[in-house]
Amino acid sequence: MTKLTQQDAWKQLEAQTAQLPHMRALFDADPQRFDKMSLSACGLLLDYSKNRADEQTLEQLFKLAKSASLSDKISAMFNGEIINNTEKRAVLHTALRAEADEVILVDGHNIVPEVKQTQAKMAKFVEDVTSGEWKGYTGKAITDIVSIGIGGSFLGPKIVTQALRPYWNPALKCHFVANVDATSLCEKLRLVDPETTLFVMSSKSFGTQETLTNTLSAKAWFLENGGTQADIAKHFVAVTSNVAKATEFGMDADNIFPMWDWVGGRYSLWSAIGLPIALLIGMDNFYQLLAGAKSMDKHFVEAPLEQNMPVIMGLFSLLYGNFYQAQSHVVLTYDHYLRGLPAYFQQLDMESNGKSVTLDGDRVEHTTGPVIWGGEGTNGQHAYHQLLHQGTALIPADFILPLQSHNPLGEHHVQLASNCFGQTQALMQGRTFEEALAELDGSSLSQEAKTLIAKHKVMDGNKPSNTLLMDKLTPETLGALIALYEHRTFVQGALWDINSFDQWGVELGKTLGNDVLARLQSDEEAKALDASSNALINHFRRGHI
Numbered sequence: 001m002t003k004l005t006q007q008d009a010w011k012q013l014e015a016q017t018a019q020l021p022h023m024r025a026l027f028d029a030d031p032q033r034f035d036k037m038s039l040s041a042c043g044l045l046l047d048y049s050k051n052r053a054d055e056q057t058l059e060q061l062f063k064l065a066k067s068a069s070l071s072d073k074i075s076a077m078f079n080g081e082i083i084n085n086t087e088k089r090a091v092l093h094t095a096l097r098a099e100a101d102e103v104i105l106v107d108g109h110n111i112v113p114e115v116k117q118t119q120a121k122m123a124k125f126v127e128d129v130t131s132g133e134w135k136g137y138t139g140k141a142i143t144d145i146v147s148i149g150i151g152g153s154f155l156g157p158k159i160v161t162q163a164l165r166p167y168w169n170p171a172l173k174c175h176f177v178a179n180v181d182a183t184s185l186c187e188k189l190r191l192v193d194p195e196t197t198l199f200v201m202s203s204k205s206f207g208t209q210e211t212l213t214n215t216l217s218a219k220a221w222f223l224e225n226g227g228t229q230a231d232i233a234k235h236f237v238a239v240t241s242n243v244a245k246a247t248e249f250g251m252d253a254d255n256i257f258p259m260w261d262w263v264g265g266r267y268s269l270w271s272a273i274g275l276p277i278a279l280l281i282g283m284d285n286f287y288q289l290l291a292g293a294k295s296m297d298k299h300f301v302e303a304p305l306e307q308n309m310p311v312i313m314g315l316f317s318l319l320y321g322n323f324y325q326a327q328s329h330v331v332l333t334y335d336h337y338l339r340g341l342p343a344y345f346q347q348l349d350m351e352s353n354g355k356s357v358t359l360d361g362d363r364v365e366h367t368t369g370p371v372i373w374g375g376e377g378t379n380g381q382h383a384y385h386q387l388l389h390q391g392t393a394l395i396p397a398d399f400i401l402p403l404q405s406h407n408p409l410g411e412h413h414v415q416l417a418s419n420c421f422g423q424t425q426a427l428m429q430g431r432t433f434e435e436a437l438a439e440l441d442g443s444s445l446s447q448e449a450k451t452l453i454a455k456h457k458v459m460d461g462n463k464p465s466n467t468l469l470m471d472k473l474t475p476e477t478l479g480a481l482i483a484l485y486e487h488r489t490f491v492q493g494a495l496w497d498i499n500s501f502d503q504w505g506v507e508l509g510k511t512l513g514n515d516v517l518a519r520l521q522s523d524e525e526a527k528a529l530d531a532s533s534n535a536l537i538n539h540f541r542r543g544h545i
């Protein structure tokens with residue numbers, strides 16, 4: 001297959017992007033620009049008109065997608081083909097939101113029944129816990145869930161429960177432990193009562209150091225505070241694809257919720273990894289979350305590329321990275337409940353597309369995944385928006401805003417929306433020197449001073465952004481939104497011909513860390529590593545600088 005950078009569309013984009021007019025001119029030239037460059041699907045409205053593109057740009061982007069056989073690659077994923085070529089696995093987080101009557105084969109075996117069985121097991125467990133049927137060792141109902149897991153076994157449950165706070169069961173609280181720093185665990189244990197606490201240990205591999213250490217310490221805490229070994233089964237359950245290791249660890253077989261190799265960690269919140277979500281918001285709402293993602297799956301598979309939300313967002317992200325040298329992408333959620341979403345998309349995209357070789361192992365000839373970062377609006381306007389507006393880096397932005405608040409109060413929400421829309425407008429249009437000078441007309445400054453200040457007030461504009469609106473943040477719209485970003489990530493990896501579903505880059509640090517651990521725990525002075533590592537280890541062992 002012809003390399004992406006050799007495609008005619010790539011060359012056309014190189015030529016076009018170099019001479020594209022400022023977005024102000026593009027808007028002035030076409031009053032219908034929003035109508036032509038916006039799209040509604042799955043309860044979301046995407047305004048992509050504030051992007052550096054005209055009709056020719058879009059035409060070439062879609063040509064580039066077709067040259068990379070994007071539609072075939074989408075079908076391959078949904079059909080369970082082994083697209084994770086280094087781990088020889090299918091990529092089927094989409095099967096977790098399948099309808100019961102669907103047939104999705106892995107090694108000739110329909111996996112949908114076991115997905116549904118696991119969801120039924122989750123539903124029964126959620127019902128037992130929330131009804132008080134499931135009791136602690138002193139006969140009391142569960143009041144606190146402590147979720148222990150890291151990476152994809154942590155962030156999904158964490159941000160989804162945070163986002164859906166208005167849907168929580170008022171009788172339950174949820175706490176998340178991820179870091180091996182004991183503070184993360186100890187802070188949470190101070191808040192809970194061993195008699196009424198349920199620990200959900202989530203680890204796909206059941207081999208992650210942080211999660212195993214935290215679970216062992218939680219177990220020790222439980223046994224030191226009134227629980228006995230016989231009571232463990234009432235207070236510890238596990239979610240894992242490694243049932244044998246979980247059983248060996250001492251988890252009661254009935255308390256193990258399975259997951260599968262064809263679900264990547266960062267794509268796993270839809271599986272039993274989402275058990276904390278289901279416990280907090282109820283299984284009906286968890287099914288709504290799945291339904292929202294399912295609607296986006298359907299859209300992704302069926303919509304023509306030119307009307308396809310994940311495709312359009314993925315192509316624009318690729319455009320800025322590959323043709324404008326944008327190194328990062330910012331996600332700005334204008335909703336307090338969505339404040340965790342940027343971190344989730346950061347893991348999703350950076351652990352997927354932070355790669356530098358193609359599927360065949362050849363070095364890529366272009367940049368790949370950008371740094372994803374962000375935060376909640378309007379807070380960011382008082383922190384990093386200055387750089388977005390007047391910095392030297394081009395940082396494309398996604399703005400996300402529900403039209404209705406779960407907490408309507410006076411003018412708050414309309415002010416939030418005005419900030420959101422005002423920011424996208426300022427990024428696009430900027431401020432010319434003449435406009436800046438005119439703003440100083442009434443001031444008593446000298447002409448020289450006015451000129452100086454005006455120069456400092458100039459904003460180039462032409463800074464691209466997408467705006468995503470939803471009527472209200474519900475389990476369904478959140479499911480659609482997260483699936484949108486999953487598929488947006490897929491689109492970029494597919495065009496770059498990289499493997500978005502393995503993560504070999506995280507292995508070396510773990511391995512070296514184990515070697516350093518041995519040296520930190522040994523008696524002799526560390527010698528065999530590099531001078532920096534030796535010195536750092538020796539300082540740690542001495543306990544002072």
Ligand SMILES: O=P(O)(O)OC[C@H]1O[C@](O)(CO)[C@@H](O)[C@@H]1O
Nearest residue numbers: 150151152153203204205208265
């Ligand atoms: O669920 P596990 O196997 O404990 O892994 C936790 C996380 O560690 C990683 O393997 C590496 O960060 C992630 O992909 C995964 O979500």
